[in-house]
Amino acid sequence: MKRNIKLNATRFIAGAFMIGALATSCTDLEIESTDSVITGESFNGVLEPTSFLDNMFNTLNGQIGDQANIFALQEVTTDAAIIPTRGSDWGDNGIWRQLHQHNWLTTHQFIQTAFLQWNTTHFQAAQVLSDLSVNATAEDRANAYFLRALGMWFVLDNWGQVPVRDPELSLFEDPIVLRGAEAVDQIVSDLNQAIEQLPAGAPMTNNNRPNKAAARYLLAKVLLNKHIYLDTEAASADMNQVISLVDQINGEGYDLQEGYFDLFRDSGDNETIWFLGAGVSNRIWNGLHYAQTSERDNTGGGWNGFATLSSYYDLFEGDPEINEEGSGQEERRGVVPTSGEPIGACDGCTDNNGDGIADASHIGLGFLIGQQYGADGTPLEDRAGAPLTFKRDFQDGDGNSSLINNDETTGIRLQKYAARYGSFNTHEIFFRYADAHLMKAEALFRSGGDATPLVNELRVLRGATPLGSVGAQELIDERGRELYAELWRRNDLIRFGQFTADWELKAPGAVGDETRNLFPIPASQVTLNPNLTQNPGY
Template identity: 60%
Template sequence: MINYLKTRSKILMFSLPALVLFFSCTNLEIEPTDSLLAANFEGIRTAEEAASQVTAMYNSINGYIGDQANLYALSEVTTDEMLVPTRGSDWGDNGIWRQLHQHSWTPDHSYITNVWNQWNELQLVASEVLDSRSASSPDSRAAASFFRALAVYVILDNFGQVPIRDTEAPPLDDPAVLTGEDAIALIVSDLNDAISGLPATGPSGAENVNVSKAAARYLLAKTHLNRHIFNGTRTVDNADMARVIALVDEITADGYALEAGFFDIFRDTPDNETIWWINTQVGNRIWNGLHYNLVTPEQSGGWNGFSTLSEFYDLFEGPEENILGGTQEERRGGVPLQGEPAGADGTVDDDGDGIADGTHIGFGFLKGQQYGPTGTPLTERGGAPLVFSREFVSAVDGQPNLLDNDEITGIRVLKYNPRYGGFVSHEIFFRYSDAHLMKAEAMFRSGGDALSMVNDLRVLRGAQPLGSLSEQDLIDERGRELYIEFWRRNDLIRFGQYTRDWEFKDPAAVGNGDRELFPIPATQIILNPNLVQNPGY
């Protein structure tokens, strides 16, 4: 194994160019030409240049997280939480979305390749800042340590192996590959360095667009919680669980706490829960599932794709219909029967009709009839009632299918609401309630009693307290709290449920543990013989 911890100057190398990034705030972003280490690389010469590289990493993260494809698609569409049916010719895309949900992807799937390229490229730029020959300031090194750890975490989680190369080696040498404990050791070392150098911030709104000690502790807790998955033992070490508990306690000591008002957390206003938010527009999280006729003055209508499975909807407490103001638990949200009068908190009335823009669009899970601003029942483009249904059926023969769906199949999902702006740049990535549930899980897995912790969250969210706590209760609670926040695939794998059957999954993928890792892009196997294709591909 190479001594990456000694020199802190290990660099990956790969050759596929990164895709153009969407949602960047400036032109300071990682360029495709940075995907290879220069032959004469001797470190970054000035502290200002290093700081600009850190800015580039932040801007690139904006694109990586704000996208509806790539990491988001791999994390959510491959699970029981989300699917994208083909509606006529919309969302066909040569089957790329259906393959993810069905677990029938191949090594040339473009979103899989993009994730490999993007996050390995982030690792490369971070390693340049961390190179011992670079004139990086302590602040830049701390941020770069965090970003390299995050990049290695994402690649390890999704692919199980991470290419790394010493910057002082000849540029054409084959990169070494870290797996299991070796990759974990790099993540842990980088995050400990980040914790030492990053600022300590509490829940402070705008300030938390930058990473902090709490963000590094959160990611370190994730690493320890998943260690038995990443190293292949599948056996929980109580020492890891104790570390998770201690790290979450340190986050709590910084002032982070559970926050009442579930959907208010996803506004661009300060709250007690947001550990790290990304300066990227939340339009993808709003419009990719909403119907074309659900409109606001800012946006002509939705894109009518992303939906959830009925089995996921059924995890939540409440009656079958989901009307806002009903008896369902808060996290399930609901459908308004009409818009709210102008002047509602956080809204505008740009069209001057006396109704707050976007308030006729619901929160959470949109099921059943949808209504316009004045309470008029909406219709789909063909004139039929706009009633979002549980089923995904072919409009041709009425049979369950991901092909040939009409405009109304599928329950729609959103946490960010257009009433607060359809393209606000404020997407949450790390949240305290996740840390709270990580601590509860660590307590449970190490033999402790976590029931009161889980019930504290449930009662806050308007759900009935549990009388006892099982492993199934824990994974269900994580689903209810953290849907569409990038963590469902990771959670299902840790709980041994990623390979179970759900609607439309390819029968050959059911029970197939090979699908817990994505394939290494075929071109990378050719370029680097130290990479070994994952089993099943």
């Protein structure tokens, strides 16, 4: 029987997760004890909604900018990212390896933390929307509708069920749980409210808060994936609405822009729909070697962790063994400089040591493979004195394919944000028009149309050869080429039925196991709320 869910904000959202969040002390999840976050009889509304929302957005910066938790769940569980253990580095009791191998448990730290974080996001937004929060302005409510939808969507997409509760009810009452159509309908309703109430905004402005275009983008994302949540075929009406939403975003001035890696600088452009004030240092340093340093930030070098599979690198046009300047790669694959650039040739760079070379301009962009170089052109070495050559394969000391006992040089590295522009920039792209453009192409394909012209429009702009025709495989591959390290790979692979496919170093028993399409509900939450049911396979 379908449940009648009230859309009035005072009859919405929280969950047993709040009991866990309030009863235990965890540094990065700690909730401040004020009457703005207490539920039940003590809840009198959020007293200062604007500052409360400021804190929510600041928290969101950390959630998205982190290399663990939701980022790890979206990227490290796929063919796009892998973190081998090199000696004792990045061992962490197997927490990274388990994600890539698809043998995570219900107690996995990142899964537990992300579940709490995103449920807290939509619960706190519901508090702002409560009728008791009498000081909330129209702008406050618009932001809260958007954040409530965003939090609910992340929970639905990753766990398949969303615990919800009226903020005014006691924490000891079991929260209801939304699944499937009920959850989608609530998210869509909130996003329609956000679209109506958020400001219009425009490209080249300070889009670090959501506007109408951001809400339309998220609604398109929800509708594109709706058939996955409902376990049905994609509906033409939903696909037509995706196309319409993207056209509306385009009509506001957002469009594709030349200069792929310039998009990831700390500056405005026509493609960025929404960026976060999150520092980009994680995206820069977690894959670079210890010997790759930056005078600009006075860093001691990279952290030598994150890498990608050679099969992912091979999605791009170009030589499979080299990515140096002049080797004929497509733009998105990037380049490995053989030395630093003169400071005069690098707009926005610094020269802190006065040698005439732009700081960190010897560090490449895109996919780093083969020999890496210092600022003066000297080939770099690893700590054992061997050439610093990033390799395609992951091997242990005996030459066996392995995720453990790797040396310092295994794995192709990814760099989307350039060290030369500074790792302390707080400008991480979250929603981008190129993604919307490809969503439109996919919606057209799923409703029986031809996606080829739209995909080729993007490919030509990125310096890639146009395709003769575009089907499902070409669409998922193009999304992989355009959107790597932007938190969308897991979502895309599931929608195209490829998340359970075989790839290098995945556990053999996980291949074809569709229960991996959803993460487990943390065991503690199932115990606290009997309305939650553990997902199949756990």
